[in-house]
Amino acid sequence: MTEKKVEKIQENSETHDVDHSKLDLRGTFMMVMFLGGLIFVSWFGAFILFLDRM
Amino acid sequence: MHKFEKIWMSVGTGSLIIFLVILGVSAVHAGHTPAASGIETINPEYVRDDDRFAEPGLYESDDDEFDYNLYFVASAFNYEPSEVEIPQGSRVKVQVVSTDVVHGFQVVNTNINMMVEPGLVSTYRTNFDNVGEYLIVCNEYCGVGHTDMTSTIKVVEGGAEANE
Structure with missing residues (x-):
C-alpha cells in the first residue's frame, strides 16, 4: 500500500512541476506589470509633489 | 519557478x-523628518503663560537658523492669529499649540501638515519662497465649527513691518 502511494505522490509531484513551467501566464504577467507600473508611477508622483513643495 | x-x-x-x-x-x-517630530510638552491649560503663545504671531528669530518664529494657538474653532504676513524667502520655524482638543494644522499646497495635540508643541521648519496666499485648515475633526476653522498666511515681497 505504502510503496504504491509514495510512487503515485512522486509521480503527481513531478507532473505538477512540469505543468507549472508550461503554464500560460502571459495575461497574469501583463496585469502584474501593469499594477506594478501604476504603483511605481504613483509613488514617484507623490514623491515629486513632496519635493516640489519643499 | x-x-x-x-x-x-x-x-x-x-x-x-x-x-x-x-x-x-x-x-x-x-x-x-515626519511633521511635528520631536516632543516638546506644554500644559494646555497654561498655554497663555508661555511667552511665545501669550500673543501668537510672527516674531524675528534669535536663532541663526531661522529668520522668523511663527506661533499659532489653535482652539475651538479658530486659529490665532487669523492672518499673518511673511516676507518672501523667509526661513521660518512654525510652532502650534492647542488649548482644548486635537486640531490639525495644514497649510494648503505646502508640505506643512501637522496634528496639534493638547499638551504638545507641534513644530515645523520651512521656507516660504513663493509669494501668495496660503489657506490654513484644520483637518482633524474638532467639533461643530470644525469646517470654519481657518487662517491665512500671506507671503509678500519685501519687509514684514505689517506683522504684529
Whole structure:
C-alpha cells in the first residue's frame, strides 16, 4: 500500500512541476506589470509633489 | 519557478529596494523628518503663560537658523492669529499649540501638515519662497465649527513691518 502511494505522490509531484513551467501566464504577467507600473508611477508622483513643495 | 514569476518577483524586490534607498537618503542625508517630530510638552491649560503663545504671531528669530518664529494657538474653532504676513524667502520655524482638543494644522499646497495635540508643541521648519496666499485648515475633526476653522498666511515681497 505504502510503496504504491509514495510512487503515485512522486509521480503527481513531478507532473505538477512540469505543468507549472508550461503554464500560460502571459495575461497574469501583463496585469502584474501593469499594477506594478501604476504603483511605481504613483509613488514617484507623490514623491515629486513632496519635493516640489519643499 | 516559472520564468514570468522570476521576472515579476525581481521587479517587485528591485522597486522596494529603490523606494527604501530614496527614503533612506531623503531622511538621513536631506534631513526630511515626519511633521511635528520631536516632543516638546506644554500644559494646555497654561498655554497663555508661555511667552511665545501669550500673543501668537510672527516674531524675528534669535536663532541663526531661522529668520522668523511663527506661533499659532489653535482652539475651538479658530486659529490665532487669523492672518499673518511673511516676507518672501523667509526661513521660518512654525510652532502650534492647542488649548482644548486635537486640531490639525495644514497649510494648503505646502508640505506643512501637522496634528496639534493638547499638551504638545507641534513644530515645523520651512521656507516660504513663493509669494501668495496660503489657506490654513484644520483637518482633524474638532467639533461643530470644525469646517470654519481657518487662517491665512500671506507671503509678500519685501519687509514684514505689517506683522504684529
